[in-house]
Amino acid sequence: MSGLAMIYIFVLAIFTGVEVISRVPTVLHTPLMSGANAIHGIVLIGGVIVLGKAGDDPVLFTLGFIAVILGTLNVVGGFVVTDRMLEMFKAKAPDKSKDAK
């Protein structure tokens, strides 16, 4: 992929990111931040590539191994926390959730 193509993608993604969440109600700010937090866990992919291509170079192997652990923490923790927050919203969308205990 050429450098210019990457810059195109970068610029278009900026607009998409802004456009996509521009009308979010305050209620959802925390879950949205948490969800976005999980999505930048995409760095995990980078870690996997580093480790996958490290061969037997001990330094790259170690860096990649640590990166994959950290990235996984970000991804798993991020999505699970977000899901837990949103689970609560769902339970209460209908009016009569009071007696459901």
Added chain:
Amino acid sequence: MTRTDISEAAYLIASLLFIFGLKRLSSPRTARSGNMMAAVGMALALGGTFILPEMGNFAAIILAIVIGTIPGWRLAKRVKMTAMPQMVSLFNGMGGACALFISLAEELRWRDEMAGSSHAVPVNIALAESFPMLLGMVFGAISFTGSLIAFGKLQGLVSEKPLRWPGQRLVSVLLVLGILVAAGGTVTDLSLIWTILLAVLALLLGVLQVLPIGGADMPVVISVLNSCTGLAAAVTGFAMKNMSMIIAGTLVGAAGSLLTVLMCKAMNRSLAKVIFGSFGGAAKGQAGAGQADKTLREIAASECAIMMGYARKVIIIPGYGLAVAQAQHLVHELDELLEKRGVEVKYAIHPVAGRMPGHMNVLLAEADVPYPKLLDMEEINPEFEQADVALIIGANDVVNPAARTDQGSPIFGMPILNADKAKNIIVIKRGRGTGFAGIENDLFFNIKTRMLFGDAKKALQELTAEVKSL
């Protein structure tokens, strides 16, 4: 189709899932499915990466993923709803550290390749090659240590108060200059020392930028660091020429920045002021002076119960004090008792109540408070005039009338809840201290205001007991 094509296709679908996931996260009905979509996208991107050519070490990759998954899952499942903000911050920091390590690895790999050739590397080429890696290291490092400090502050491990020291800004400027010098050293000299120095300075910058910021501004800080990690992921994607990383990272960087702006708007503060600090200090001096005539009027729980039990309409204003005391279930119990007596109960949610926007909604949702009873500031403000009682639980700055009237106040101009328009105001408060912003609150001295001192949980327990016995 080659394996690379299949990977690219997986990345494309994953990117679309991230975009739709974010979109769905912006509406309450679809939010949960949005999060699921994004998670599926992540799994797809991961699968696509496994089939890239020239990959190996699969056992190690799987092992590392398992090692990361177990604590991540357990922490996320166990954490209390009140501790969500710091949890988000912690996971964010992990992402930042991940970007730091990857960028470092890419930089080293590139150097190794160069070392093979006998020609010296021209500076302009070194710069072009290293630029994304260096940027990834700096962003990753800042968000790593910054997030850890934010986590520490919210968890009570690091002082919540803004820490200040002489020459603060000068130190930051010097650090930034130092990072630039180290970056220059890295591309001209290609020695590891410079690169390590760069990382260390950036790590230090993360610590020193967040330490001076007080607890009240942590939501904004976490949001800034969140988009910082997004950017780190994006530039790392540039370094690795990986489309999914560029797209997902940039999406988060952009969405996170917008979210930060929205939050700052709600608090009527400029981002620069948050980052370079303005709360605290100055305002505190004037608070003590010239207010000798002001008295706080205390009230007993039994009397509060009578006021609320025979009211027609009560508006509850929850704040961080409610969260710290873990009293959200008690509030709901009180609310149900009052409703049984025919009292109309609503909740007024200030956009920045608690530590993160939406924090109160999440907490009250956990306690099964019906969603339609939680009203945003714009919706509820006109209703205060008809309210018999405004019950303020552990909130302070978001109801401070100084924001409307006192031009000298640091929170002047911030939209507030019009609690002072209610016929009676009851404030449940731990002590006589000021809020996070360190500003005296005139509302507490209002003739209509009664103070119920105590921890929110204990006060609410007394209050519910009294209402029951009415």
